[in-house]
Each structure stands twice: as C-alpha cells, then as structure tokens.
Amino acid sequence: GENVGLHLPTLSVQEGDNSIINCAYSNSASDYFIWYKQESGKGPQFIIDIRSNMDKRQGQRVTVLLNKTVKHLSLQIAATQPGDSAVYFCAEPYTGRRALTFGSGTRLQVQP
Amino acid sequence: DAGVIQSPRHEVTEMGQEVTLRCKPISGHNSLFWYRQTMMRGLELLIYFNNNVPIDDSGMPEDRFSAKMPNASFSTLKIQPSEPRDSAVYFCASSPEGADTGHGYTFGSGTRLTVV
Numbered sequence: 153g154e155n156v157g158l159h160l161p162t163l164s165v166q167e168g169d170n171s172i173i174n175c176a177y178s179n180s181a182s183d184y185f186i187w188y189k190q191e192s193g194k195g196p197q198f199i200i201d202i203r204s205n206m207d208k209r210q211g212q213r214v215t216v217l218l219n220k221t222v223k224h225l226s227l228q229i230a231a232t233q234p235g236d237s238a239v240y241f242c243a244e245p246y247t248g249r250r251a252l253t254f255g256s257g258t259r260l261q262v263q264p
Numbered sequence: 265d266a267g268v269i270q271s272p273r274h275e276v277t278e279m280g281q282e283v284t285l286r287c288k289p290i291s292g293h294n295s296l297f298w299y300r301q302t303m304m305r306g307l308e309l310l311i312y313f314n315n316n317v318p319i320d321d322s323g324m325p326e327d328r329f330s331a332k333m334p335n336a337s338f339s340t341l342k343i344q345p346s347e348p349r350d351s352a353v354y355f356c357a358s359s360p361e362g363a364d365t366g367h368g369y370t371f372g373s374g375t376r377l378t379v380v
Contacts, residue, residue, distance in 0.1 A: 186369075195268075195355050195371030196307070241307065249320055251297055252369065254307040 160239060162259040171229040173258045175242030180223060182244040186252065187216060187227045191238045196254075199227070199240075229260075237262045268372035270356050276378045282344040285375045288337055289358030293370070297357040298331055298341050301374070307355070313339065314361070346379045353377070 165171050177185065183204040188196035202209045202216045202225075209216050215228040225242050239259050243252040269288040277283050289296050297312040311321040316333045324331070328347070333339040343350055357371045 193373070195357070195373050197371070198369060246309070249312075250295065250314070251309050251312050251320065253309065256306050 160257050160259045162261060164261045164263060165232050166263050167232060167234060169232055171227075171232045171236070171260055171262075173227045173229075173240045173260065175225040175227075175255050175258075177223050177225060177242065177244055177255075179244060179247060180220070181247065184245055185216070185218060185225050186243045187214075187225075188241045188243060188254070189236075189238045190241065190257070196241060232260075232262050234262045234264055236260060268356055268358050268370050270354075270372035270375050272375060273373065274376045274378075276380065277346055279347055279379055280345045281379075282342065283346045283350075283377060283379075285341040285354050285356075285377070287339045287341070287356030287372060289339070289356070290360075290370055291337065292360060293358035294336070294361035295359040296333060296339050297359070297369070298339070299355040299357065299371075301353045301355060302351075310341070310354075343377075346377075348379045351377055351379050 186201040187199040189199050190196045200211045200214050200216050202218050207218055213230045217226045229236055237260055239257045241257045242255045246253050268290055271286045275283060295314050298310040299307050300310055301307045308323060310323045311331045312319055313333045316336055329343055331341045353374045353376050355371050355374045357369050359369045
C-alpha cells in the first residue's frame with residue numbers, strides 16, 4: 153500500500169535523537185486511542201494503545217502521552233532508528249461503532 | 265500465522281470493468297473491516313462485518329461498491345462498474361471478537377487499484 157504522500161506533515165530527525173509525533177483528536181468521549189505505523193508498501197501496524205483513564209503508557213522505546221484537557225495525543229520514540237521511518241497514524245473508535253477512525257498521519261524521516 | 269491475506273496486490277483495470285478484491289482474515293478473528301486509503305482522504309472505513317454479518321456499510325461510497333463475507337475465512341469487495349476515482353489502496357483488517365478495539369486489529373498488505 154502506498155502511504156498518503158505529498159500532503160503529509162513530515163518530521164525529520166537524526167538517527168539516535170528522540171522523536172515526538174503529535175495528534176489532535178476531536179471526540180472528547182473517546183475512551184481508547186491507538187498509534188499505528190505504516191511502512192511503504194505495507195498495511196498499518198499496531199504500535200501502542202492507551203485508555204482514557206491513563207495519561208501515559210510506555211512500551212519498548214515508545215511512549216504515548218494523552219492530554220484529555222486539550223484533546224491531544226503524542227507518540228515519543230526514543231533513540232530513533234532508520235527502521236522507524238514510516239507514516240504514523242493516531243486512531244480512535246468511531247462513536248458508537250466498533251471500528252477505528254484514523255488521523256491524517258505524520259511522516260517520520262530518520263537521517264543516518 | 266500468515267496474517268491477513270489480500271489479493272491481488274496490484275490491479276489495473278479499465279473504466280467500466282468489474283473489480284473484485286479478496287481478503288482472508290486471521291483464523292479465529294470474527295470481525296473484518298474494509299478501508300480505502302487515498303492521498304486526499306486518508307484511511308476511510310468502508311464497511312465492517314461481525315461474525316460474517318455486515319454491521320455498518322455507511323462508508324461505502326456508492327451502489328457501485330458491494331462487499332460480502334460468505335464465510336469466516338473469506339470476504340470480497342466488488343466495484344462494478346469501476347471509475348478512475350476509485351483508484352486507491354484498499355485494505356482489509358481483522359480483529360478477534362472481544363478484543364479491545366484496535367489492539368487486535370491486524371491489517372493486510374493492501375490492494376493497489378488503478379482504474380484507467
């Protein structure tokens with residue numbers, strides 16, 4: 153699959169630096185948020201999720217922060233590697249539906 | 265586990281022709297989702313099934329689009345007749361029943377459709 157391309161915001165970082173990708177969501181009633189990673193030619197892949205009763209959740213090299221007051225979600229990647237280069241999407245459930253709605257995505261480019 | 269399998273990977277067809285996209289979900293997953301990805305609209309939900317039954321098809325753009333799930337291991341998305349504006353990448357995803365929404369959401373590799 154080809155990523156949504158030319159209109160994506162792009163974050164360019166040096167290898168080894170930390171990356172922060174941001175997402176604003178619209179539905180204050182959402183109780184669950186997910187970050188997906190999409191590499192070129194592939195489908196989106198689950199990275200990490202967080203429930204609305206949490207402010208922070210950590211995984212391996214990734215941390216998700218949730219600020220419900222301003223309806224903001226961020227994904228932090230520690231020690232960014234070339235393999236982290238991809239498009240990152242935040243997602244939340246559609247209201248009343250057992251399916252996900254996705255943000256427009258951010259392209260992360262890691263410079264060696 | 266082979267994951268969600270979609271076919272074909274690429275499809276080029278002429279306007280007016282019928283196109284059928286196929287999906288095999290992960291065994292044991294009871295929910296199946298079809299999404300479309302374009303530059304202009306990003307990832308859009310088209311339809312989803314639970315236990316082979318269509319639950320919500322409000323995302324299907326027109327009557328030219330139809331989807332079926334005749335059994336737990338197979339689904340199709342059909343476009344008839346196809347138009348150039350249908351060109352996109354179509355993704356299928358599956359999820360186990362009872363899983364937290366999103367956590368058990370596994371996507372296939374997609375079908376890139378080009379209608380000329």
